[in-house]
Amino acid sequence: MSEKSPPETYGLSESAVFDKISEVVEKYRGCDGCLIQVLHEAQDICGYLPPEVQKFIAKKLDLSLSTVSGVISFYSFFSTSPKAKHSIKICLGTACYVRGGEKIVEAIEKELGVKAGENTPDNKFSFQITRCLGACGLAPVFMVDDDVHQRVTPSAVKDILARY
Amino acid sequence: MKNVNLTINGKAVAVPEGTTILEAAKKIGIHIPTLCYLENVHKYGGCRICVVEVKGAKALVASCMVAASEGMKVETNSERVRKARKLNCELLLSDHPQDCLSCSRSGSCELQTLANSLGLDRARFKGERSPDFIDISPSVTRDAAKCILCRRCVSVCNNIQKVGILNAQNRGFRTIIAPAGGAPLSEVNCTYCGQCVNVCPVNALRETDALAPVWRALADPKKRVVVQTAPAVRVALGEEFGLPAGTPVTGKMASALRALRFDDIFDTNIAADLTIMEEGTELLHRAKAALTEGKAALPMVTSCSPGWVKFVEHEFPDLLGNVSTCKSPHMMLGALAKSYYAQKLGADPGDMFVVSVMPCTAKKFEVTRPEMQANGIRDVDAVLTTRELARMIREAGIDFVNLPDEDFDSPLGISTGAADIFGVTGGVMEAALRTVYELVTGRELPFDGLHVQPICSFDQVRDASIRFEDVLPEYKFLEGFTLNIAVTSGFAGARRLMEEVRGGRSKYHFIEVMGCPGGCIVGGGQPRSADPMVREKRRAGLFSEDERKDLRKSHKSPVAEALYKEFLGSPCGHKSHELLHTHYTERGTFNELIKK
Ligand code: SF4
Ligand code: SF4
Ligand code: SF4
Ligand code: FES
Numbered sequence: 139m140s141e142k143s144p145p146e147t148y149g150l151s152e153s154a155v156f157d158k159i160s161e162v163v164e165k166y167r168g169c170d171g172c173l174i175q176v177l178h179e180a181q182d183i184c185g186y187l188p189p190e191v192q193k194f195i196a197k198k199l200d201l202s203l204s205t206v207s208g209v210i211s212f213y214s215f216f217s218t219s220p221k222a223k224h225s226i227k228i229c230l231g232t233a234c235y236v237r238g239g240e241k242i243v244e245a246i247e248k249e250l251g252v253k254a255g256e257n258t259p260d261n262k263f264s265f266q267i268t269r270c271l272g273a274c275g276l277a278p279v280f281m282v283d284d285d286v287h288q289r290v291t292p293s294a295v296k297d298i299l300a301r302y
Numbered sequence: 303m304k305n306v307n308l309t310i311n312g313k314a315v316a317v318p319e320g321t322t323i324l325e326a327a328k329k330i331g332i333h334i335p336t337l338c339y340l341e342n343v344h345k346y347g348g349c350r351i352c353v354v355e356v357k358g359a360k361a362l363v364a365s366c367m368v369a370a371s372e373g374m375k376v377e378t379n380s381e382r383v384r385k386a387r388k389l390n391c392e393l394l395l396s397d398h399p400q401d402c403l404s405c406s407r408s409g410s411c412e413l414q415t416l417a418n419s420l421g422l423d424r425a426r427f428k429g430e431r432s433p434d435f436i437d438i439s440p441s442v443t444r445d446a447a448k449c450i451l452c453r454r455c456v457s458v459c460n461n462i463q464k465v466g467i468l469n470a471q472n473r474g475f476r477t478i479i480a481p482a483g484g485a486p487l488s489e490v491n492c493t494y495c496g497q498c499v500n501v502c503p504v505n506a507l508r509e510t511d512a513l514a515p516v517w518r519a520l521a522d523p524k525k526r527v528v529v530q531t532a533p534a535v536r537v538a539l540g541e542e543f544g545l546p547a548g549t550p551v552t553g554k555m556a557s558a559l560r561a562l563r564f565d566d567i568f569d570t571n572i573a574a575d576l577t578i579m580e581e582g583t584e585l586l587h588r589a590k591a592a593l594t595e596g597k598a599a600l601p602m603v604t605s606c607s608p609g610w611v612k613f614v615e616h617e618f619p620d621l622l623g624n625v626s627t628c629k630s631p632h633m634m635l636g637a638l639a640k641s642y643y644a645q646k647l648g649a650d651p652g653d654m655f656v657v658s659v660m661p662c663t664a665k666k667f668e669v670t671r672p673e674m675q676a677n678g679i680r681d682v683d684a685v686l687t688t689r690e691l692a693r694m695i696r697e698a699g700i701d702f703v704n705l706p707d708e709d710f711d712s713p714l715g716i717s718t719g720a721a722d723i724f725g726v727t728g729g730v731m732e733a734a735l736r737t738v739y740e741l742v743t744g745r746e747l748p749f750d751g752l753h754v755q756p757i758c759s760f761d762q763v764r765d766a767s768i769r770f771e772d773v774l775p776e777y778k779f780l781e782g783f784t785l786n787i788a789v790t791s792g793f794a795g796a797r798r799l800m801e802e803v804r805g806g807r808s809k810y811h812f813i814e815v816m817g818c819p820g821g822c823i824v825g826g827g828q829p830r831s832a833d834p835m836v837r838e839k840r841r842a843g844l845f846s847e848d849e850r851k852d853l854r855k856s857h858k859s860p861v862a863e864a865l866y867k868e869f870l871g872s873p874c875g876h877k878s879h880e881l882l883h884t885h886y887t888e889r890g891t892f893n894e895l896i897k898k
Contacts, residue, residue, distance in 0.1 A: 189482075189483065192482065192483075193892050197891070201466075202460065202465075202466025202467070202469065202482075203466070203481075203482040203490075203892060204466055204467055204468060204469035204471070204480070204481050204482040204490075205460075205466060205469050206482070207469075207471060207482035207483050208469040208470050208471050208482075211471045211472045211473070211483075211484075212470075212471075212472065212473045218483070
C-alpha cells in the first residue's frame, strides 16, 4: 500500500468524496460479504477510513457501525488515520535490537514527539516498528519511505530526519 | 423431516436431521459441558469446551456446532475428551485474572462453575494477557480483563435486540468486544437495556455498581432513605435465594428492606397506577385532537421503558413527538417522594435519598438525565438492580427465605393489580385499556378475567382492536371508534413498528413497547436464570399478584385518588405536568444530533 501514488481524490471536495463512495456502495448493493470490497475502494478514494466515512458506509449498507469498524480493525491493510507524507519504519528484529535499535526508537520518538505507531500531528511522518527489513548486516537499520538508513547512531537521527 | 440414528456413549438415539450432537445428547439425558453456547441465543463454536470424540474422525468436534449424522458413534466422556476439555479450560484461565475471591460474579459465574466441575486443580499456564481496561457507563460496566470472548453479548445485541453496539474489534490477542472503534458505551447509541449483561457468563459485563452510595446514605443519620420496588422485582428476587422462578416474594422483600433499615418502603406500583391515569388521559386527549381537529401525533407510544426511550432518541428522533410524555413510574414516585411526601413530613427534599430497586439497567442512566430533577435535586438518587438488592441482603447476613411477610409503608404502599402487570410485555397496554375503556363507556373492559387475550403472549408483535360503543356523553367523539393497539418487546419488533409509523403506514393508535424481549421480568438487572421457562413463570407470578387483589384497575386506586385530590389536581393537569411528565433529547444514530 505504501508504494501507492497519492490518493486520486487529493483536492476533491468533501461532497465529491461522498458521492464517489456512494457509487461504490451502489455497485455492491445486495452483495452479502462485499463489505471488504466496499471498504477497499473507499480507502482508495479517501486514502484512509475516518469515522465519518465508516458511519456513511454503515448507514448506506444498513449495517451497525461496530460491524464496519470491526472489519476495519481486523485487517491491517485498512487504516483509520490519514497517510503521512513520509513513513518511517524501524526494525526491532534480533540483529537490530542487540545493536541498539531501541535507542534509535527512543531518539526518533524524541525527535518527532510521538510514540511508535502514531503519526506526527502535522502528518508529515508516520512511525512504525516493523519486522526484519532483511538488512541485518547493516543493523541497526531504519527506512524513511524507500531510503534505507544503515548503522545509525542515536545522534544521527536528527540530521537524517531533517532531510525530509 | 428425515431422522438420523446415532449412538452416544453406546446409547442409541434418533433425531431429526440437522440436530446437533449436543442437542441429541440432551435428548437422552447426557450432559455435555458448554461455555460459549447459549440455547436459542448463541452458537459460535469458539470455546471448544463441548468437544466430543466421533469415531472415525481425526480431530475432536465441537458438539454444539456439528450436526448428528447417520451411524455416528459419539463418546462424550473418553479420556481424550476429558483431557482436551480440561486443557481448553486451562487455556482460557491462562488469560483470565483469577481473582474470584473478590469478584462480584463469584458463585454465579459459569467459568468458575465449569472449571470446578471439570476438576481443574491447578492453572499451569501463564500466558499473554488480552487488553485490560474498564469502561464504566452510567448503566453497564465492561471489564475487558474478564472477557472470555464467547461473543454471546454480540449475538444478543446484534441478532436479538438488533441494536448492534457490541462487536469484535481488532484481532488475535488484541481482540476486544467493544463498540465501534473501541469507544466507550456512553459515547455510542447503546440503549443500556442490559440484555448483554444477562447473557455474559462471567463478570465482563455487569451493572454499574450502586451499592456504595446506597450503603452510605443508609449510614447517614441526616438522610431519610426512601426505597421503592418495581413489579418485576418481586417475582424474581427469590431466585437469588434458591426459590423457583416466578415465586412472588413481595412480603419477604418488604421485610428485608426494613431489615436493611430503609426509612420508607414504597411500592413503584403506586406510580404505575398514576402512569395509567396520566397516559390514559394523554391518549384520550390525543385521540380527541385527532378525531375532532384532525391533528395529533398518533400512534402514541409508551414511555415507561427507559431503554426504549433512548432507542427512539437515537434511531427515530423524528418520531419523539409520538412518545408519551409520561415519566417512567419510578421517576414519578421519586418526584412525589421529594414533593408530596416531603411536604407531609415537613422534610427538606435535599435531605431525602430515594433508591429504586429495578429489574433494569437502563434506569441507572435515566436518573442521571438533567430533565429528571427539580431545582437541582434529582428525583431518584440511586438505582439498584434486583441482583444488587440480593447482594445487599446477603452482605447484611439476612436469612431471606425465612423472613416473615410484611407490607409496604403508607401512604405510597397500596396499589392495584393493574400496576403489577406493568412488569410483563402487554401489561401496560392491558392496564391502560382497563381504565380507558371504563372511563369512556362506564363499563368494564369486556375480556375474560380482564386479560386482553390477543396480547397475552411472547410473540414479537401482537395486536388487537377495541370498539367504543354507547360511550358516555363527554366522550361522544369516540362513539363507534375502533382503537387499534399493538404490543411489542425487544427492539427488533419495535423498529419494525416505528418504521411503519415513519412511512405513514401504521394503522395503530396506541403502541406499547418494552425494551427487553418479554418485558421487565427479563430486564437487564434481573437474576440470570438457567430455567428456559423463566419468562412464563415470572409472568404467571405477576398475574397471580394481579388476580389476588380486589382492586385491579388503576382508576380505582385509593392512593391515586387521594394524591389527585390532595396534591396533583387532575391527570395531565398543571402539577402533574411539572412532576410526572418529561421531554426528550434528539440524539441521532451516532449521537450526531446531540449538541455538544
Ligand atoms: S469472572 Fe468468574 S472466573 Fe473470573 S474472577 Fe470472576 S468469578 Fe472468577
Ligand atoms: S445494553 Fe443493550 S444496546 Fe447496549 S450493548 Fe448491551 S445489548 Fe446492546
Ligand atoms: S463480554 Fe461477556 S458475553 Fe461478551 S464476549 Fe466477553 S465474556 Fe462473552
Ligand atoms: S460450547 Fe461448543 S464451542 Fe463453546
